[in-house]
Amino acid sequence: MPPSTSILRAHRPFVVRYPGQWVCPSCLTQSRRLHTGTIETSHLQPATAPPPTKQPRPAKSTPKVGGREGTDSKWEVTVGLEIHAQLNAPRKLFSYAATSFNAPPNTRVAPFDASIPGIQPKLNIPTIVPAIRAAVAFDCRINRRSTFDRKHYFYKDQPNGYQITQFYHPFASDGKIVLNELDGLDPSEVVEIGIKQVQMEQDTAKSIFQPSTEDTPARTLVDLNRAGSALVEIITTPSLKSSKHAAACLKKIQSILKASTAAIDGMEKGGVRCDVNVSIQEKGLPGLGRRVEIKNLNSVKAVQESIEAEIKRQIGVRESGGEIEGETRGWDAVRGESRKLRSKEGEVDYRYKPDAELPPLIIDESLVSHIKSTLPPLPDQILLELMNEPFALTLKDARTMVDLDDGARVHYYKAIYEDLSARQDVKQGSKHLGKLIGNWTLHELGGRLASSFIGWLDNQVTAAQMADLLSNLQNGTLTAGNAKRVLDHLVTFNDPTVRVSGLIEEYDLATRSLSEEDDEGLVRIAESIISQYPEKAEQVRSGKKPNLKNFFIGGLMKATGGKVDVQACKKVIEKMFSA
Template sequence: MPPQIPKIRARGPFVIPRYSSQWVCPSCLTQSRKLHTEPVKTPNQPSTSPPLAGRSQSVKPTTKSGEKENKNSKWEVTVGLEIHAQLNAPRKLFSYAATSFNAPPNSRVAPFDASIPGIQPKLNIPTIVPAIRAAVAFDCRINRRSTFDRKHYFYKDQPNGYQITQFYHPFASDGKIILNELDGLEPSEVVEIGIKQVQMEQDTAKSIFQPSTEDTPARTLVDLNRTGSALVEIITTPSLKSSKHAATCLKKIQSILKASTAAIDGMEKGGVRCDVNVSIQEKGLPGLGRRVEIKNLNSVKAVQESIEAEIKRQIAVRESGGEIEGETRGWDAVKGESKKLRSKEGEVDYRYKPDAELPPLIIEESLVNHIKSTLPPLPDQIISELMNEPFALTLKDARTMVDLDDGARVGYYRSIYEDLSARQDFKPGSKHLGKLIGNWTLHELGGRLASSFITWLDNPVTTGQMADLLFNLQNGTLTAGNAKRVLDYLVTFNDSNIRVKDLIEEYDLGTRSTSGEDDEGLIKLANHIISEYPEKAEQVRSGKKLNLKNFFIGNLMKATGGKVDVQACKQVIEKIFSA
């Protein structure tokens, strides 16, 4: 039996109650308080015109010299984005069915999702909380009163024949995103992207195309599991002037959604989809050109490439004397071109109208304030923190740490740092601890996982094992080469119970304690290696190529099996050549 859903008055508003100790914490999505059924009087709000992405005042950011699509051109490019992200909610927006990405087809479908006659929508309050978190993260104004509307169109992925959205009065508006050096732009570039509105709406079904076989003709199957899942649609102002900035903006929106826990899965898992609106206009002329929409782009690469192709197409049409038609196009990533799907629909085509079965949504300011005060750190904050003491990572490494694996490496990195910092017998050594951990987390471990086709989610090396490895490396027990051998073992054998200390003892990987200059055996071995390369040795002695000393140091370390540290080997080589 489905869970009981509280009854509401047909005309009374939904009320998101004031935050209190009795109400579920907004970060928890497993419970909800009963809906208030009493009508709430709200101040009269001025009517606003329906939102049309790509038709408001644009900000003119500086474009990096060398942008292919707009360099030395008489055309000005304008791009707006519409991003749809599935919210981190356990149930669908207006039904009790659970959300899922990998459940068997059509196994997460409630009567309302399948459009069974007589079934009415009932709002699930927990879906509102991650939506507010997303809007707050984008610095939006949260509107106390918002309403739901029906967007009518017929397609196989929309059983009701309409989609419930927030066309006229969305719950959030007037936000912004700042792109700067932290996002990979030039130090002098600062681009402000306006967020026109953030609205809640239902997701559609998933269409699965099956090509024809000997026994069956080509057909399209429909999986209703995704139908009715709670989405936020984020509509930017037309303030993007290049495909590079559009791709960077999309990446940042995804990272903000993830960091704020508003959405769990990104574009690679189908949790985020993007439409782009592209127009061109001769420089110096007022207004914007006729916009063309490219639908259902599922990667940052597809967004950038489709915008570049569309700009070239529109310029070719205009320069040949033609006019741009307002239309919706689809992107073929294989051919690298778009094709017309249909003429561009407008408000009249969709027959927008308020949903008579859903009352207004009222959001209390105290709840918004609580969500603001408990919002997790956002990407810019995390990058800045990683670049400052005590971590002191470079901008490149800090950005990589945040971008890879939806930021999962940041927590791994911090756990290792906290572990090592808390050990009383730990010797930090000459290398900066934060940079050392960053190098081994990103490059040494990351490279081994990539070459072994292991995702970060399945990373077999625990934070404790990595901390032990770096502890022995910094304390001089392991050389860098033997530390890499230990890491190879940990990645290969995938056992969280393996102790680094046991590997060092079992395979005799520990370094010998020596001053180098006083070790007769080491000096004898070094002389033997130098005698094998007389030409290189002569170049060092003559002062022509002093950097060849590093060649002999490396060979000496290799000959000792990595059991003598680099400083001792360096002392021996320096002593021999200075004699």
Template sequence: MPPPTSALRARRPFILSQYRSQWVCPSCLTQSRRLHTEVVQTPSQSSTSPPQVSAKQARSAKSTAKGAGKKNSDSKWEVTVGLEIHAQLNAPRKLFSYAATSFNAPPNSRVAPFDASIPGIQPKLNIPTIVPAIRAAVAFDCRINRRSAFDRKHYFYKDQPNGYQITQFYHPFASDGKIVLNELDGLDPSEVVEIGIKQIQMEQDTAKSIFQPSTEDTPARTLVDLNRAGSALVEIITTPSLKSSKHAAACLKKIQSILRASTAAIDGMEKGGVRCDVNVSIQERGLPGLGRRVEIKNLNSVKAVQESIEAEIKRQIVVRESGGEIEGETRGWDAVKGESRKLRSKEGEVDYRYKPDAELPPLIIEESLVNHIRSTLPPLPDQIISGLMNEPFALTLKDARTMIDLDDGERVNYYKAIYEDLLAREGFKPGSKHLGKLIGNWTLHELGGRLAASFIAWLDNPVTTVQMADLLFNLQSGTLTAGNAKRVLDHLVTFNDSKIRVAELIEEYDLASRSTEGEDDEGLIKLANHIISEYPEKAEQVRSGKKPNLKNFFIGNLMKATGGKVDVQACKQVIEKLFSA
């Protein structure tokens, strides 16, 4: 029987250039989308029992392993870690079908015939999915290979209808990139760590498996939702150059922030848009080569990555110190127990039977498109952090890093919108306190703290940028004291109404600051004398110099007595004057 005609026909390559990409709707390349994903761990298979060791040997090995995931300089073991990150691309449609990507659509409602492996349906590359992938590769300083090709990775599982995954194992579209970690990423000021990126490849996502436990009426079962099947992914493979769990966590954070900043993949691990596998090995320090690699699959948070690496390092040290050998295997992570479990023996290249996909021609990426994407790339995380630390914002390094780490970077946009709103207001005076730091404090700490205490996600933040700008405008102009400004913010968070105006709240609850000249205000002085007379013992301790800090007690009571309508500095001036008389 002759081979299928699809395997014999002359294949014209996909040629992607700047000019061909002009027909792609720009909003499709940058629009925010939500992909609903959930990683379900595979039930563990039977694992080989570790060698039997005495209690003394185990205690000695665990003592050696303690802290090995964070600092390895004092250990005889050298740790090597590599990451494989799978990120869902910011693309409106799937990689090889016309089906739309989705976040919360009803199960199996975004499925084309190819996604369900209907016989006779062939894949057709969606060109717009390539553009965000190139943006990611450029952001990671990769070499964009002009010619790349697609391969089939064969394995059987219920979430893979075709029985194979289309990927780019042999000829990826990007390679030889790097990530540099430094002080901006939480490392010590003297630390600079460069991690190589071996390659970035395009591939399909799998379907979502949903496990349902048994009930009185039905046995336990696993359902499959094909909405995610075939969505466009990039797999980012680092070189085995990470030496600690701390560096691995910082690297993963930076990869996520770069993907968001470049708009290549806008949904992070907290939304299921990024998943990570880690490869861990240990070797006696000074010996050539690397130890036997163990892979931990499907980690869905930075915390899980860091903790699983530390646990795996300890486990491997216990085995090696006890005279055992490390098996090459794939393991799953149990975050509740804080330990990994064996899933299966480690697969090799031959196990997946990689072969070129006969139905997909090569992909040709023209240099003109790469240059265009490089010239239009948005600011990346290091640039954003530096910008927030410099004028006009002048945030601290800690606040700047927190700003871009939180909520997929959305808090940076919120912060800048308030800043621009205030500067555009007629008659606004920034005041003695730096405006950028003031907005940062209220955005990160005052508002952020209230949302966290109320279990409100940033996505559901009820306080608009206009309301926050109104609040800070009244605070800076002296209409509101800090205490009453916090009361207004409490009201805005609690009542969750974007139509509420700050000026109306100030008037309705009589929160406007009382006009006062501090130490020359007779009414304030009279009120302060009354408060001091109520606490003669404390007043005497202040006058005698035994407890001068008790002045703060009287300042607080004076502010409370004025209903928070008098500025703290005015109250302080009055108390200082009365005790120094």
């Protein structure tokens, strides 16, 4: 009997899903042993795995210890991160199967991924390139020679009984990232985080737990689509001192992975997962406290909250006279607490050994040089570019622009700026042009898309349409109010062929030049508005609240349907209150 059979019996029923069906493990084991690939039809069940039910989140998150996670008490906190990111590669690390997030279960599986006996791994060379891009972006040393090792453990999502990784000799090491004001820290804070090593390894399969029902016992379904996908694991040094810094570090690592195109999908799509290692030690004592690992965190918020809760738990144990056990814990986001999964494994438990079926990986310096010279701009470079002339965005807007839509919003913004800058009817060199485009791209357009439930990928309002709109706004053809009305129409139509000039003409939105007769009519409207609010008018005349003039200017613009320029309305109101 294969060794895996007895292990599987020690767990809840282990079920592997073949295309369209769930298959029991005993049948799969017989199929492997006989090398026939056949499956007893009596063991097939329809693939009806209901999605897990989501529990409501608690109203309050776990409170921080001592206001800053114990840093103002006698305890010193140390945190390290282990981040696993699926590489931007079309094939798996050691098999020909395609990578996929959305394919039906067990439709992207090669024999090696399912641990069919006699099948050997073969490294897919293209997977190395995005891994090197990630390591170069983290300022790592690329080791010319690296090797692959086997990390042994038995679990239902690991068909081979071991994972191929790079424990002893990774392909990259000794890197760093720097956290500063651009990452949300205080202006005086600069934190350097060491990257101990970056290594390639296989991903595991995906486990889906099904609770028991009246008809079926509790069971775990396994989808092998993810098994064997190429991962890059980034291991930081234990140099983070708070959950705030850990969250900022994770955000930056994610943004660097995306910007360098090493990994396309982030935590929100399951492409990045994080384990955190937390320890506490009394201040002044040498060394670090005993490390506790929290596994498989899938959001920045979960990382921050789990660290805060773990620090609080460990301080409570130590202050009550107990000792911290080295263990692996899981995070329960609903209860806001971690729970013990197992005692912490060490190197001996995993029985690391070199993989005899895989030769060393030799990386030529010319490849590294080429990747360095062609690396796309990284997040800090993009932020500084957006904050400096000619764009002159605020840090908040620049940060939002970079974070949204995997950087697509930045390209959209720059396309509008380039279009507007080339137009003769636009004030060239305007210090406000970059901020104007940023405001309309992020807030006006972004807000309307969100309220209309239109994702950025489905946005059909083109950069050229936005440039036309803002050109008419800046040259005075449209007032701000009517420009917003035009944008409402563009988002509603969501059609790249709609012309801004056509909307202005069709709805008669163009600003009018005032004749003497119009000027007199504007004065009469202003008099009517002022007479409706005598108390406010008296506060303006007495000088108590001069800013209330803006109230009357807005009322006058609204009364004219937004067709009169704000400066003309302001001139009339100023004249009437100065008389």
